[in-house]
Amino acid sequence: MNWKRALALAIVAGAVLSVVGALALRGGGTHYGPFIRTGRVGVVYIEGTIVSGRGGDTLTSTSVGSDEVVGYLRDALSDSSIRAVVLRLNSPGGSAAGSQEIAGEVARLQEAGKKVVASMGDVAASGAYLVASAADLVMADPGTITGSIGVIMEISNLEALLGKLGISVKTIKSGEHKDLGSSTRPLTEEEQALLQEMVDDVHRQFVAAVVEGRGLSRARVEELADGRIFTGRQAVELGLVDSLGNLHDALDEAARLAGLGEEYGVREYGEVSPLSWFLERIGGAALAAGLVPLDGRWRGPAVPALELLKMPWPDR
Amino acid sequence: MTEEGSVGPVAPLPAEGGPPPAGKGGGAVGRGLEAIFGVLFSPGATLTALAARPPLGLAALVVGVTSVLGAMVSVLGVDLPVPLGPGPIAVWVLAVVAAAYFSWLAAAAGTHLVAELLGGRGRATGLAALLGVAQSPGFILQPVLLVLALARVGWQWAALLALAGWVLALDVMAVRRSHQLSVGRAVGAVFLPGCAAAVVLFLLLAAMIALAFPLVQTIPWPEPW
Incomplete structure (x- = not known):
């Protein structure tokens, strides 16, 4: 074989082997992105009101669905190159069930030996705090608004308003409590007691989650769990947050906890789309103008839902 | 890479059943490897020789292998937003290879047509x-x-530009050898089909947007409740 043929063979074989080698070295995960020898840290963004199921954007609000977040966390779970996950929280809370679904998935990651760090942005309150409390490490900015450990259910009574409009509503129901929470009549004392018991039960679940996640005594958490909010700095002093730092500090901490070196890769899940960014800005402008409620979400009448108390976005 | 003067003499039209392009003996594999080496490092003389006895089988092999390499590099080298299993990757590779063969043959047909029109x-x-x-x-x-x-250097665009420039230069030389055209006309034969395809695609896209816009206008805005 002359040298030209040998060189051509080397070039062609080298090209094929480089691809085969990269495939072999990529690791056992399902992600086929750039191969990082030391492993990677995944970043999952939880931005907006937490809802169970699918989230979405409207002109006035942004919500993040637990299905989406759980999907990202499952992806990180099955990707062997992801050794730690940072939850970037910028949420006033939301649905109790949605928050619990996400917290449950955090526990699943930890059971698999992956470290989870919560990084709080502007707000990580209520349901978002429930999620954060499940992490191995919780970090916040000094001015972060967090806490708000509590549960709320709001039911409007529009009976008088409907009467002024000449609207009467006749309800036909199969059971005594089938129209529980109806906005067309006031709550009875029995109904109020029923709903209060539900709210208290979810509150107990919330407290238990914080006790388990943060390693605090039940008495201490109950003392703090009256719905009040804290700054990030206050939360550190109270033991609700471990340390102060931004997202990049959280990434470094996650890599350190996972035993990765300084040269670690990062994979972002669910990056914010330009449409979401745009809608969020429109929603923010509307909030600033006082056109929509401060919690950024319209509530329809007679739609009782257990919600972990949500806080207004601080800059709107 | 070497090439005769840009306005130099054009190789004569190859005769059917001419001599093998390069090398002596060694079988088809050896001749193929030598042809690839020549195209990479001595393209002018090699393409002139290959024009006398066009290696269609070797060409199909080169298109196939390089497109598989390109498809795999695109999968391995890009941080995908969603994980891909072996099934979707196989589909992607097959799609890229099919597209490569289609565009190769379409480019050859278009370039041949324009080259004939240019004399x-x-x-x-x-x-x-x-x-x-x-x-x-x-x-x-x-x-x-x-x-x-993989090294996250961020200079992929330069490599892509180099690849595109190198291949286009070889395309121009190939048109000159196969159709005995001057450099200017060969450049036209290579680029005009692509430009025409781009214009047609643009017009199709504009027409689709024009048709879709009235439909979009009828979609109601979501109302909070």
Whole structure:
């Protein structure tokens, strides 16, 4: 074989082997992105009101669905190159069930030996705090608004308003409590007691989650769990947050906890789309103008839902 | 890479059943490897020789292998937003290979048509063979792209630009050899079909947007409740 043929063979074989080698070295995960020898840290963004199921954007609000977040966390779970996950929280809370679904998935990651760090942005309150409390490490900015450990259910009574409009509503129901929470009549004392018991039960679940996640005594958490909010700095002093730092500090901490070196890769899940960014800005402008409620979400009448108390976005 | 003067003499139209392009003996594999080496490092003389006996089989092999390499590099070198299992990757590779063969043959047909209109004389199959082996720079630059992507250097665009420039230069030389055209006309024969395709695609896209816009206007805005 002359040298030209040998060189051509080397070039062609080298090209094929480089691809085969990269495939072999990529690791056992399902992600086929750039191969990082030391492993990677995944970043999952939880931005907006937490809802169970699918989230979405409207002109006035942004919500993040637990299905989406759980999907990202499952992806990180099955990707062997992801050794730690940072939850970037910028949420006033939301649905109790949605928050619990996400917290449950955090526990699943930890059971698999992956470290989870919560990084709080502007707000990580209520349901978002429930999620954060499940992490191995919780970090916040000094001015972060967090806490708000509590549960709320709001039911409007529009009976008088409907009467002024000449609207009467006749309800036909199969059971005594089938129209529980109806906005067309006031709550009875029995109904109020029923709903209060539900709210208290979810509150107990919330407290238990914080006790388990943060390693605090039940008495201490109950003392703090009256719905009040804290700054990030206050939360550190109270033991609700471990340390102060931004997202990049959280990434470094996650890599350190996972035993990765300084040269670690990062994979972002669910990056914010330009449409979401745009809608969020429109929603923010509307909030600033006082056109929509401060919690950024319209509530329809007679739609009782257990919600972990949500806080207004601080800059709107 | 060497090339005769840009306005130098044009190789004569190859005769049917001419001499083998390069080397002596060694079988088809050896001749193929020598042809690839020649296209990469001595393209002028090699393409002139290959034009005398167009290696259509070798060209198809080069297009196939380089497109598989390109497809795999695109999967391995890009941080995908969603994980891909072996099934979707196989589908992606097959789609890229199919697209590569289609665009190779379409480019050969379009270039041959324009070259004939510009006064060139040659066979479409011969041109297709030369345009196929002109994809050989992929053997060098696809691994470079892969290394740049994995090292997160961020210079993939430069490698892609180099690959495109190298292949286009070889395409122009291939048209000159196969259809006996001047450099200017060969450049026109290479670029005009692509430009025409781009214009047609743009017009189709504009027409689709014009048709879709009234539909979009009828979609109601979501109302909070």
